[in-house]
Amino acid sequence: MLEIKNIHAKIEDKGILKGINLEIKAGEIHAIMGPNGSGKSTLASVITGKEEYEVTDGKILFENEDLEEVSPEERAHKGIFMSFQYPIEIPGITTTNFIKTAINETRKARGENDMPAKDMLKMLREKCDLLDIDQKFLSRSINDGFSGGEKKRNEIFQMAMLEPKLAILDETDSGLDIDALKIVANGVNKLKSQDNAVLVITHYQRLLDYIVPDYVHVLFDGKIVKSGTKDLAHELEKKGYDWIKEEVNK
């Protein structure tokens, strides 16, 4: 589904990604771990097409299509979703209206008609239940005045509504208490199928107890320096990142 080939990226002349290779197939869950500043969020931004980051080498293929010339919204239309580390507040736009617009813009791009209001309402109700969200929250301005946990839950709620092929969860666990973490993870697990994939970006392995990855990759200084199964995450939890650094610098 997603193939990242030798990707190099920089922001304002500062090289951050220095040759990343990664392949994610449908039905898989991958986790990217790494210390602060290793390039985890940059990788997410590059996959979603954020403009500030300049890709200087390598390429990203999504369902065998090169994404180089594809705008962020078109990537979204193709089924790439990111749960933001810091969800943005947009005052004056209700969560319902925002999601409705997002869904219908995506449908439009695929040459489909707007989703009938009845279906939309049904879906909103279902997904609210799935993520244990009070429907009142749908009428609030998007992320405006939300607590950290509410924002993260709202991200997963949007993911549930948009039904992406590839979901990137960027530090979704930060700011969540253990109960909220379980709800969010439970939601992600229920949405998971053989046809979609998840890329979890996290600093701690805590989230991976609930969203169990098939593969874990360690990112260090812009490169994937180690890959393994979920056992690698446990090892990192125990030993910290220092041993990785040492290994790399050997």
Place this chain on the structure above:
Amino acid sequence: MSKYTEDDLKKELETKEYEYGFYTDIESDTLPVGLNEDIIVAISKKKEEPEWMTEWRLDAFKKWKEMEEPEWANVEYEKPDLQKISYYSAPSNKPKYNSLDEVDPELLETFKKLGISVDEQKKLAGVAVDVVIDSVSVATSFKDTLSEKGIIFCSMNEAIKKHPELVKKYLGTVIPKTDNYYAALNSAVFSDGSFCYIPKGVKCPMELSTYFRINEAGTGQFERTLVVADKGSYVSYLEGCSAPSRDENQLHAAVVELIALDDAEIKYSTVQNWYPGDNEGKGGVFNFVTKRGICENNAKISWTQVETGSAVTWKYPSCVLKGKNSVGEFYSIAVTNNFQQADTGTKMIHIGENTKSTIISKGISAGKSQNSYRGLVRVGPRAKNSRNFSQCDSLLIGNECGAHTFPYIETKNKSAKIEHEATTSKIGEDQIFYCNQRGIDTEKAIALIVNGFSKEVLNKLPMEFAVEAQKLLEISLEGSVG
């Protein structure tokens, strides 16, 4: 009495000459450019006005000559040469239509291009449209329904002839001829406009609406609107303006007077979309408008405006809250893009006891534009327990535009309560990217954010107008983010 000088004699002789129709050229459908007493008399003649009206205009002209163009607004522009404007033009033939179907198809086409299809208008049952094209009314509908209720809704020209007692009684009472430079000019040369009278206790059963546009190059538009709501009556009036593209600067100096007698209510909504000039700041309409209403006891006037057009806007729809318990409201969205400049706001003059006013102003600036809110809240010594709430929000798009707020508060009564809130925000790249990541492109994202920002005001518009206004906001901000 002062001495009778030779000058006075000369003046008198000049005045005499008018009476004999000494002035030629009145056959042509467009008067020659320039502004002098002859022109004013010619306008009045062309409109077959009674003498009192001609005198009224001439008096206004005399006063105007002694006035100076105001410069205090936060706008910069080259002053229009008022001697290079033709002050009257009429379509070559001006039949009156009973139904909109009879209107020239070319005209209907123009409306369609402007996104205001007349067909659609007709379907919107309950909307009477009085179309003012280049100063002369060419279409009026729903007249019969209105007249059954005793409501008068006609062109100003017709009102002057058919209802002189009403026009004489109210014209210029809210905005005196000498009120300001452009109001004086309008009083002297106004071409046409709309007149509306709602009798005592009558609730107008439909939204009254007028569409204006500037048609002929170099023709100034000087509309004059007068709405009188008699005791206990109600009317909602919609005014929508849009002008086709052209290079030349055009002056638009309209005057709108509202009179709400005891217990009456007037809702006046405007969507203004005059040509804003191109994206290099060339051309565009100068919109110097005076709008004011007066409220008697328990009366209410509510102004709602969506301003997206014009190169330079200078406009302050105001309320004089004369009667006790009267209410004034001002809801505004002003959008400026490219090189547009707007200096707009309101004046709430509290005179009576327990008067209440609300001001909600939303300014949106993009491109290299400048957007200013200027508002006055004045509480007079007798206005016991009066209240005002003002909220001014500015939204910036990009790094080259400006938003300014000039609130003035003057109070002479200690029991008054005045609140003012203001915010400034910017559409950030992060917000745009967030929307993009959800599949919403940048233009749509801006429209979404702007609509969210303007919602409080859009909600005050009548339904069909709100949809149009929303569309207009999107169109006006197209290409505002690179």
